[in-house]
Amino acid sequence: MTAPALPAAFTPFAEPRRKVPARWITLFATAWLGIWMAQLTPIQLLLPKQIGELFTTTDWVSTVVAFGIISGIAGACALIVYPVTGALSDRTTSRFGRRRPWIFIGTLVFAISLFLLGIQTTIAGVGVFWSLALSGFCIVSAAITATISDQVPVNQRGFVSGWVSAPQAVGTVLGIVLVLTLVLSTFVGYALMAVLLIVLVMPFLLLIPDEVLPRVLRAPFTFGSLVRGFWINPIRFPDFGWTLLGRILVNLGNALGTTLLLYFLMYGLGRGKSAEDDLLLLTMIYLVFFIAAALGFGKLSDRIGQRKVFVYAAAYLQALAALLLAFVPALPVAMAAAGLLGLGYGCFMAVDQALATQVLPDSHSRGKDLGIMNIATAVPQAFAPLLGAFVVAALGGFTALFICSAIAAALGGLAILPIKGVR
Structure with a gap:
């Protein structure tokens, strides 16, 4: 029996050439606003507050450690969920497309887990449902990130990636403002984030088309091939390896400098x-x-076709911000550091995302490979509270924490230099 014929004009996995319109970018940015708000508001405010309410000890270091352990467990889940989701979406032949079913599944898992997280009355329950919530975040973000490589041409990816990044900052502020100004309880805060997640992601899911993968082109799937796909040889694909390493280090530096910020202020x-x-x-x-x-x-x-110089400079701006916090711990200095950190991390998030899409080893496995890249964003953020708590407790308080943040960011900048395939 012969395989079904494909239309003559069908060119699967080809690099997109046509720029996406403003409508596409608007819905894409709106979806990311909901995703980031639902992830970062708990990390910055709701989760530390909930753990503090459940932890009866007056020893604040123990509270930080508990927060770190829960975040670390959730990070271990992200390590698995990101690439698995990417690999499965690469092979999905649904009539709705490859990515849309996973955007829907991830949004649903994320929202339900946040709602249930809000009613937990034990540390163990918080750990379980935050891990499920972060897994939902990984599923939806892995699938929606892959749409950049699927639908956005290279010469537009820096700008479009900026619309992944800008909603991150807006979402954090908007979530915190809503919770604080409305004086919401922990449960209502989580429930509101869950509802806003669904409301803001649905327009992209329902209105943006997604190319359907013909069954004849679906790659064979075995558990062994899935596991082997997690390893991308950095010697064979050095640009991918250096980009991944740089992303891990810069995101770790950023996370060390921000995830314990509430505790630093207190x-x-x-x-x-x-x-x-x-x-x-x-x-x-x-x-x-x-x-x-x-x-x-x-x-x-x-516009100028350059990525590396922006990523390199962004890493060192973040390192400078961390050093200011380390050696001049005062609120006015913290305000200046916040500006530098925003400048550096905003540049990094936009341009490095575009850079990452240009060093993927195989166009057939974009979702899986970007899932691996996304590990370098989510996992450092998840493990940073645990690592940061250890540094604060054992190595010299917040000064040592911010020095470690600066070192990680600076090393991440150096990792960008050997990349050869992208300017």
Whole structure:
């Protein structure tokens, strides 16, 4: 029996050439706003608050360690879920497309887990449902990130990737503002994030078409091939390896500098009564610089065809911000550091995402390979509270924490230099 014939004009996995319109970008950015708000508001505010309410000890270091352990367990789930989702979406032959079913599944898992997380009354329950929530985040973000490689041409990816990044800052601020200004309980805060996630992702899911993979082109699937696909030889594909390493280090540096920021304000600067308001102020400053850098530098990198110089400079701006916090621990300095961090990380998130799409080994496995790349974003953020808690408790408090943050970011910048296939 012969395989079904394909239309003569059908060119599967070809690099897209036609620029996506403003409508596509708007719906894409709206979806990311919901995704980031649902992930970062718990990390920055709801999860530490919930753990603090459940932890009866007055020892704040123990509370930080508990937060770190829960985040670390969730990060271990992300390590598996990201590439598995990418690999499965690469092989999905649904009539709705390859990515859309996984965007739907991830959104549903994420939203339900957040709702159930809000009613937990034990540390174990919080750990289980935050791990499920982060798994849902990984599923939806892996699938929607793959649409960049599927549908956006190379000379537009810096700008479009900026619309992955800009909603990250907006989502963090908007989520914190909603929870604090409405004086929401922990449960209502989680429930609101779940509802907004669904409302904001659905328009992209329902209105943006997704190319259907013909069954005849679906790659054979075995458990062994799935496991082997997780390993991409950095000697054979050095640009992919260096990009991945740089992304891990820069994101680790950023996460070490931000995930314990509420605790730094409360205990490092002694501003316990105003810590939540201070966090909102710093986040607002970060927001302005982050959005300007993500959209401005993303578009500029498209225009001049350069990626590496932007990523390198972004890493060192983040390192400088961390050193300011380490050696001059005061609120006005923290405000300046927030601006530098926003400028550096906004540039990094936009341009490095575009860079990552240009070093993928195989167009047939974009989803899986970008899933591996996405590990370098989510996992450092998940493990940073645990690592940061250890540094704070054992190696010299918040000064040591921010020095480690600066070192990681600086090494991440150096890792970009050997990349040869992208300018």
